[in-house]
Each structure stands twice: as C-alpha cells, then as structure tokens.
Amino acid sequence: MPEPLESRTVFEGGWIRVDVESWPGQERYEVVREHDAAAVLPITPQGDVLLVRQFRPPIRQVLTEIPAGKLDVDGEDAPTCAGRELFEETGFRHDTLEFLGGYYSSAGSTNEYVHLFWARTRPEAEGDPEAGIEVVREPFDRVVAAARGGKIRDAKTAMALLLAGARSTLP
Numbered sequence: 001m002p003e004p005l006e007s008r009t010v011f012e013g014g015w016i017r018v019d020v021e022s023w024p025g026q027e028r029y030e031v032v033r034e035h036d037a038a039a040v041l042p043i044t045p046q047g048d049v050l051l052v053r054q055f056r057p058p059i060r061q062v063l064t065e066i067p068a069g070k071l072d073v074d075g076e077d078a079p080t081c082a083g084r085e086l087f088e089e090t091g092f093r094h095d096t097l098e099f100l101g102g103y104y105s106s107a108g109s110t111n112e113y114v115h116l117f118w119a120r121t122r123p124e125a126e127g128d129p130e131a132g133i134e135v136v137r138e139p140f141d142r143v144v145a146a147a148r149g150g151k152i153r154d155a156k157t158a159m160a161l162l163l164a165g166a167r168s169t170l171p
Contacts, residue, residue: 004022031110033110034070036070040082041164042067045121050092066160093121094120118164148162
C-alpha cells in the first residue's frame with residue numbers, strides 16, 4: 001500500500017483527526033481520519049422499515065435515515081455496532097442481522113468506511129429511542145421506491161434501501 005512522502009496531524013478532536021500529507025505530484029492533501037461506521041436497515045415482521053428522524057448539526061437540518069453509528073467502542077465489530085445502534089436509536093432488538101455491503105463515504109477526503117446491514121427486528125420495541133430521535137415506520141416497498149426515485153437524501157439510507165430492494169428475499 002502506498003504511503004505519503006510526509007504526514008503531520010494539524011487537528012485532533014473527539015471524533016476526527018485531520019492530517020496534511022504530501023504525495024508525489026501533489027503539494028498538499030488534507031485527509032480527515034475517523035472511525036468506520038455501521039448502519040442497519042431494520043425491517044419489522046410486518047414488513048415496515050424503521051427509520052430515525054433526527055437533527056444533524058453539520059447540515060443544520062432534520063434528516064430521516066437508518067440507524068447508524070461509529071465503530072468507537074474498543075473491540076466492537078461492525079455487526080455488533082449495528083445491533084447496538086439499532087437498539088439505542090429505536091428501542092428495537094434484532095432476531096437476524098445480515099451484511100448488505102459497504103462503501104467509503106467520501107474517499108477524496110476521508111478514510112471512513114460504512115458497513116451496511118439489514119435486520120429482521122422483533123415485533124415490538126423493548127426500550128425507548130435515544131433523546132432527540134423520532135422513530136418512523138414506513139412500508140418497505142414505499143421507501144425502496146423513494147430511494148429508486150432519488151427522494152432519499154441520506155447516502156447510507158439510499159444505498160441500503162437500493163441493495164435490499166435488489167434482493168429477492170427479506171432477512
């Protein structure tokens with residue numbers, strides 16, 4: 001794997017680190033280093049998708065999306081993170097969890113990789129969602145059609161819906 005000619009950290013916060021790197025043919029390249037993430041498309045036994053509606057400070061808007069979170073717990077793998085985030089954000093637990101795919105969120109500026117899963121949830125919530133989150137239930141076919149129509153603004157949610165919609169069976 002190629003390495004930069006030079007690299008130095010110019011910022012380190014609680015969630016991200018910014019490195020300035022020198023590569024052959026480029027004077028300076030800023031790279032945001034952050035934890036990978038896991039996201040889960042939860043489907044209830046009734047065939048509804050559970051989405052979370054929450055305010056996202058970076059875009060200064062409320063966004064409806066699938067539950068997701070950073071792999072920031074020592075020793076936690078992506079499937080475990082997805083299950084934890086599902087419960088924390090919706091109050092639902094899963095009976096099954098399957099890998100859908102994954103992607104680099106913005107390979108031109110960050111190393112973040114997002115692991116996508118889908119899950120069959122239990123029939124009822126076993127806890128409360130996190131503060132500031134509203135759980136939204138929508139029929140699977142309706143949200144897949146919205147993704148196919150370009151109406152889902154969150155990349156991880158759109159990709160998970162498109163990948164799940166292309167499968168012949170639900171989890």
